[in-house]
Amino acid sequence: xxxxxxxGTGWLHRMPAGPKLLLILAVVLAVSLLPAxxxxxxxxxxxxxxxxxxxxxxxxxxxxxELGRQLYALRWIIGITLVSQVIFIGFEPAVANTTRxxxxxxxxxxxxxxxxxxxxxxxxxxxxxxxxxxGLDSQRVALLLTVTISTIPVLGRRAAxxxxxxxxxxxxxxxxxxIIPFLIVALxxxxxxGDALTARGVR
Amino acid sequence: MPIxxxxxxxxxxxxxxxxxxxxxxxxxxxxxxxxxxxxxxxxGGVPITVQTLGVMLAGxxxxxxxxxxxxxxxxxxxxxxxxxxAGGRGGLGVFFGPSAGYLFxxxxxxxxxxxxxxxxxxxxxxxxxxxxxxxxxxxxxxxVGLPVQSMITGLPLGETAIxxxxxxxxxxxxxxxxxxxxxxxxxxxxxxxxRVWASRNTQNLESVR
Numbered sequence: 001x002x003x004x005x006x007x008g009t010g011w012l013h014r015m016p017a018g019p020k021l022l023l024i025l026a027v028v029l030a031v032s033l034l035p036a037x038x039x040x041x042x043x044x045x046x047x048x049x050x051x052x053x054x055x056x057x058x059x060x061x062x063x064x065x066e067l068g069r070q071l072y073a074l075r076w077i078i079g080i081t082l083v084s085q086v087i088f089i090g091f092e093p094a095v096a097n098t099t100r101x102x103x104x105x106x107x108x109x110x111x112x113x114x115x116x117x118x119x120x121x122x123x124x125x126x127x128x129x130x131x132x133x134x135g136l137d138s139q140r141v142a143l144l145l146t147v148t149i150s151t152i153p154v155l156g157r158r159a160a161x162x163x164x165x166x167x168x169x170x171x172x173x174x175x176x177x178x179i180i181p182f183l184i185v186a187l188x189x190x191x192x193x194g195d196a197l198t199a200r201g202v203r
Numbered sequence: 204m205p206i207x208x209x210x211x212x213x214x215x216x217x218x219x220x221x222x223x224x225x226x227x228x229x230x231x232x233x234x235x236x237x238x239x240x241x242x243x244x245x246x247g248g249v250p251i252t253v254q255t256l257g258v259m260l261a262g263x264x265x266x267x268x269x270x271x272x273x274x275x276x277x278x279x280x281x282x283x284x285x286x287x288x289a290g291g292r293g294g295l296g297v298f299f300g301p302s303a304g305y306l307f308x309x310x311x312x313x314x315x316x317x318x319x320x321x322x323x324x325x326x327x328x329x330x331x332x333x334x335x336x337x338x339x340x341x342x343x344x345x346x347v348g349l350p351v352q353s354m355i356t357g358l359p360l361g362e363t364a365i366x367x368x369x370x371x372x373x374x375x376x377x378x379x380x381x382x383x384x385x386x387x388x389x390x391x392x393x394x395x396x397x398r399v400w401a402s403r404n405t406q407n408l409e410s411v412r
Contacts, residue, residue, distance in 0.1 A: 003284055003285055003286070004284045004285075004286055004293055004294050005284060024295065025295075028295070028299055032299060032355070036357050073292075077300060077301060080301075081301060081356055084356075084358065084362070084366055085356065085357070085358055088358055088359070088362040089357070089358060089359070089362075093357055096357075097356055097357040097358075098356075101299070101300065101301065101355060101356060104296070104299040105296035105297075105299050105300050106296065107296075108294060108295035108296035108298070108299050109294050109295070109296045111284065111294065111295045112283070112284030112293065112294035112295065112296075113294075115283075115284065117283055117284055117285060120283035120284065121283065124279070124283070137218065137219075140218075140219055140224070143224070144219065144224055144227060144228060144276055145276060145279060145280060147224065147225070147228045148227075148228040148231045148232055148276050148277075148280060149280060149285070151228050151229060151231075151232040152232045152235050152236065152285075152287070154232075155229070155232045155233060155235075155236045156236050156239060159236050159239075176380055176383060176384065179253075179256070179260075179380075179384055180384055180387055180388065180391065182233075183233070183260065183264075183384070183388065183392075183395070184388075184391070184392050184395070186229050186232075186233055187226075187229065187264075187392065187394070187395045189229060190225045190226045190228075190229035191222075191225070191394075193225035193228065193229070194221050194222035194223075194224070194225035194226070195221075197221035197224060197225060198221040198222070202221040202224070203220060203221060
């Protein structure tokens with residue numbers, strides 16, 4: 001399945017997933033807590049720029065190109081946040097708040113850009129292990145996440161089949177007539193999946 | 204009934220059995236698939252996300268605990284970098300954006316819907332389903348989403364609420380659609396709910412007696 005991961009060999013890519021998650025969370029939280037004043041604007045923007053420059057995402061202009069791509073994907077959030085804030089609370093807090101929010105979002109994106117999903121799944125399983133004393137089964141959590149990941153493309157194909165079948169009969173693309181057959185197909189798949197898991201010793 | 208009730212409650216909190224695990228995974232996947240391209244456009248080509256429709260259905264069909272758990276699973280996968288939200292959004296960043304609270308609201312929303320629709324382990328009926336969709340699918344999601352949006356953007360709560368009014372008509376359409384789907388499913392595929400309800404005949408007998 002498609003992920004947000006971009007292969008690379010920089011230090012951020014090589015850093016273990018658990019500590020990397022904590023590092024990025026700390027930076028993002030620090031940026032989020034900046035006050036709504038003019039001084040926050042260059043600070044937030046610089047942290048975001050530096051984050052992309054020092055992360056070692058790739059050679060030459062690659063990091064800035066990636067940052068540009070992230071910002072382009074956020075254009076609607078930037079626009080709506082900026083305009084609504086200028087209308088309601090004035091220019092200074094509007095620009096400061098928007099810069100702060102956007103900097104936090106693009107910095108947080110560094111995690112997905114530089115870490116494979118499997119590495120993060122392993123990190124989650126390890127990170128939850130101390131909670132086993134409280135009755136949390138970390139292996140079952142990891143199984144649940146993995147099963148869901150592998151189920152999404154299967155259900156995506158089933159959804160396309162249902163749509164194709166309806167189109168072949170000349171039905172319009174309408175949520176209500178699509179969802180009921182799709183739900184029944186998906187729930188039948190859930191029963192099969194449950195049986196398959198039981199057959200493999202998952203109780 | 205008390206046995207199945209205790210089992211489903213127990214399994215959701217303490218130990219998730221294979222069947223429940225599969226159903227949780229499927230509903231997380233359903234919400235993800237509903238956000239994929241190839242979606243729908245209604246009312247003159249305005250694109251809408253039908254993902255909240257999936258949230259409403261999760262609570263109503265697999266119940267409060269499993270429904271909420273399936274939303275936790277979906278959000279966990281989004282957080283570790285899968286682009287599962289509408290428009291291919293994903294990654295840790297969405298939890299720091301203006302709509303972060305609405306995502307957490309999905310967990311509470313699915314739970315509240317499940318509680319109301321499955322109230323006392325009874326069969327979903329029209330009025331309880333629509334009440335659940337309105338209270339859980341709209342009110343509960345906004346109750347978490349609005350304060351977080353206001354906190355993140357720094358815009359006061361009142362103004363944030365005014366901005367969000369744009370989405371209310373779409374939410375009402377989704378609540379009605381979800382209700383129709385649940386009521387159809389109760390008749391067409393009662394197996395979906397994995398519960399046994401007393402049939403109409405025995406209820407009549409009891410009222411005679």
